[in-house]
Amino acid sequence: xxxxxxxxxxxxxxVTSPDLKRGEDKVKVKVTKALLTESDVAVYSGAVxxxxxxxxxxxxxxxxxxxxxxxxxxxxxxxxxxGTTEDECAPDGLNVAGETVDxxxxxxxxxxxxxxxxxPSSVSDEAAFLIxxxxxxxxxxxxxxxxxxxxxxxxxxxxxGNILCQILIYHRAVPxxxxxxxDRLARAKRSxxxxxxxxDDTLKSxxxxxxxxxxADGAVYLAFSNRTEPSVIFPLVKRDAHVAFCSLTHKPLHxxxxxxxxxxxxxxxxxxxxxxxSTAINLLANKAVNFSEFPFRSFREEELPVLLExxxxxxxxxxxxxxxxxxxxxxx
Numbered sequence: 001x002x003x004x005x006x007x008x009x010x011x012x013x014x015v016t017s018p019d020l021k022r023g024e025d026k027v028k029v030k031v032t033k034a035l036l037t038e039s040d041v042a043v044y045s046g047a048v049x050x051x052x053x054x055x056x057x058x059x060x061x062x063x064x065x066x067x068x069x070x071x072x073x074x075x076x077x078x079x080x081x082x083g084t085t086e087d088e089c090a091p092d093g094l095n096v097a098g099e100t101v102d103x104x105x106x107x108x109x110x111x112x113x114x115x116x117x118x119x120p121s122s123v124s125d126e127a128a129f130l131i132x133x134x135x136x137x138x139x140x141x142x143x144x145x146x147x148x149x150x151x152x153x154x155x156x157x158x159x160x161g162n163i164l165c166q167i168l169i170y171h172r173a174v175p176x177x178x179x180x181x182x183d184r185l186a187r188a189k190r191s192x193x194x195x196x197x198x199x200d201d202t203l204k205s206x207x208x209x210x211x212x213x214x215x216a217d218g219a220v221y222l223a224f225s226n227r228t229e230p231s232v233i234f235p236l237v238k239r240d241a242h243v244a245f246c247s248l249t250h251k252p253l254h255x256x257x258x259x260x261x262x263x264x265x266x267x268x269x270x271x272x273x274x275x276x277x278s279t280a281i282n283l284l285a286n287k288a289v290n291f292s293e294f295p296f297r298s299f300r301e302e303e304l305p306v307l308l309e310x311x312x313x314x315x316x317x318x319x320x321x322x323x324x325x326x327x328x329x330x331x332x
Contacts, residue, residue, distance in 0.1 A: 023110070028064070030065050041311045058104070081115070083096065096249075127291065133160045134280035136246060154176065155228055161188075162294075164222070178196075215241075217237070217241060219237045231259065241266070247270075
């Protein structure tokens with residue numbers, strides 16, 4: 001079996017590993033495509049510490065090559081591999097692929113039957129890589145108890161922010177997207193998101209205009225690729241509102257809680273959404289989101305080290321990662 005092994009930061013090598021032997025209640029999956037994300041770049045660069053040697057790769061799809069005869073997962077099925085799985089022996093009860101346990105940059109993986117999700121033919125490979133973003137959006141809606149007509153401020157306009165706004169619209173809420181990247185705001189407009197504003201000194205007055213002077217009913221801060229000071233959202237929501245902070249990894253955030261305490265806000269932290277994966281697949285199958293504005297680029301497996309190094313250099317310079325970073329996939 002071939003794996004991409006990280007021996008130390010900025011050093012990814014293609015090596016041979018012993019073949020995997022399937023055990024009871026497991027399926028063997030041939031990885032066909034994997035995604036490159038900010039969390040993978042953070043591991044590669046050393047910003048997220050892992051114990052070497054380590055296999056990165058947070059998200060992937062594949063084809064089942066071995067399964068028990070009586071399993072509901074069948075040989076030959078195209079499946080989405082869960083990036084987060086339960087493990088009672090783990091410190092927080094969870095394993096995160098490519099972060100706390102070996103990830104998906106390899107030929108084959110073994111997975112529990114509950115940790116692979118068959119993909120309907122109506123969900124393309126490209127669409128499957130939106131599952132985590134949609135699952136996170138559904139998690140936000142559930143945790144924040146968002147109701148029809150609620151105005152929700154979303155700080156961060158990348159792929160996850162764009163998808164979150166679309167899911168809010170699907171649930172008949174009113175998203176207000178704030179970001180300082182004009183390309184992201186323009187892309188959001190083309191995706192059908194009506195209220196898109198710069199995250200600057202004018203944001204308060206714009207939120208008041210949209211809500212009729214009543215502030216937002218809730219807010220979400222997306223930590224990945226977001227340079228805005230997190231506590232800026234607290235004065236823009238109503239008293240007793242819910243505020244969520246979302247990240248793909250355990251990203252350190254320094255947050256001033258003065259306004260949160262003053263306004264009796266409820267704060268939620270969301271870094272994984274495994275309970276909403278099936279819901280996300282159903283939403284994709286029903287064409288509930290529009291991702292036509294996001295470029296999908298395919299690369300051969302051999303280009304993985306070069307791409308990771310390119311993005312790590314951008315990441316370490318504290319510059320914005322290119323928007324297509326969120327949707328780059330690798331074909332094995």
